[in-house]
Amino acid sequence: MLNRKDYISDQEVKWCQGCGDFNVLKTMQSVLAKMGKTKHNTVFVSGIGCSSRFPYYMDTYGFHTIHGRAPTIATGIKSVNPELDVWVVTGDGDALSIGGNHFIHAIRRNQDIKILLFNNEIYGLTKGQYSPTSSQGCVSKSTPEGSIDYPLRPLTIAAAANASFIARTSDNDPKHMAAIFEAAANHKGCAVIEILQNCVIFNDKVHEPYNGPKQRKENLLYLEDKQPMFYGTDMALKLSGLTPEVTHSSDKSVLVHEVNTSNTSLAYMLANLSYPQCPVPVGVFHQTQRETYDQLLDKQQSKEKLKKSQLMRLLEQNSYVL
Structure with missing residues (x-):
């Protein structure tokens, strides 16, 4: 039986002191050990960025690829060997x-890979430029007067691409993060997990207003299947038509969370909530089972093999000697 230390590589961890990535690394190592995963059957694939050093620090197989192309490499690995945990x-x-x-198409294909998206709303490795998820007004080295862009919300993209598993967690909550990682690992299909991660150097405490130890109780909405969407001391979410609204927990029209729905509409709505007008949801937004890319590929290849064998039998039956 393996333990967390068995997943620690001999490489020196080169992240800044206080970086949220440390907690993610330790949690992942613990989860794999707890689930009885084997090192020779596990592969981590990364692109470019601080988080992309992850494969070096896991004593498993790994690929450190090129900018933005990690899902492409992961797709190839899983297609060639579907038995691997990628x-x-x-x-x-x-x-x-x-x-x-690449992110969108990996999701829509529903290949059985798990995507950990570290969201610190900044470019860390290249020293602090604003990123696609940076908030409006973000002052960075590339936006000294504040960003005028509207931020991208990663999980809305996952929902729009019809992801079969959508979740969010925080780097400063290892217990919750472990539960989400385990759920994703057990899911058959593409899992997208957004991790609210802190860059202590270039965007320190960006998530602190809602996920800080003293703030999370009032500002995080912990999603539980079949449970009302209560949060804080006495708050909840309800729908007014198609628009989510904050209400009190005593309201009889409080919205009830549904994980296993036929579509990702609810997940999209939750992913699109804006703080501080609404709480920040964490947990599993959506999960459903449908055929994976690997299963469909196997079916297609099996049909081709059957056609070839039928053709060979036909040729053999009609062969003759001159």
Whole structure:
């Protein structure tokens, strides 16, 4: 039986002191050990960015690829050997800028890979430029007067691409993060997990207003299947037509969460909530089972093999000697 230490590589971890990535790394190592995963059957694939050093620090197989292309490499690995557990580690800049198309198509294909998207709303490795998820007004090295862009919300993209598993967690909540990682690992299909991650150097405490230890109780909405969407001391969410609204927990029209729905509409709505007008949802937004890319590929290849064998039998039956 393996333990967390068995997944620690001999490489020196080169992240800044206080970086949220440390918690993600330790949690992943613990989850794999707890689930009884084997090192020779596990692969981590990354692109470019601080988070992309992840494969070096896992004593498993791994690929450190090129900017934005980690889902492409992961797709190839899984197609060739469907028995492998394949994880993609990426950041908001890596996945949502140059890697945007690859991110979307990996999700819509529903290949059985797990995507960990570290969202610190900044480019860390290249020293603090604003990223696709940076908030309006973000002052960075590339936006000294404040960003005028509207931020991208990663999980709305996952929902629009019809992801079969959508979730969000925080780097400062290892217990919750472990539960989400385990759920994703058990899911058959493409899992997208946004991790609210802190860059202590270039965007410190960006998520602190809602996920800080003293703030999370009032500002995070912990999603539970079949349960009312209560949060804070006495708050909840309801729908007014198609628009989510904040209400009190005593309201009889409080929205009830449904994980296993036929579509991703609810997940899209939750992913599109804006703080501080609404709470920040964490947990599993959506999960459904449908055929994966790997299963469909196997079916197609099996049909081709059957056609070839039928053709050979036909040729043999009609062969003759001159």
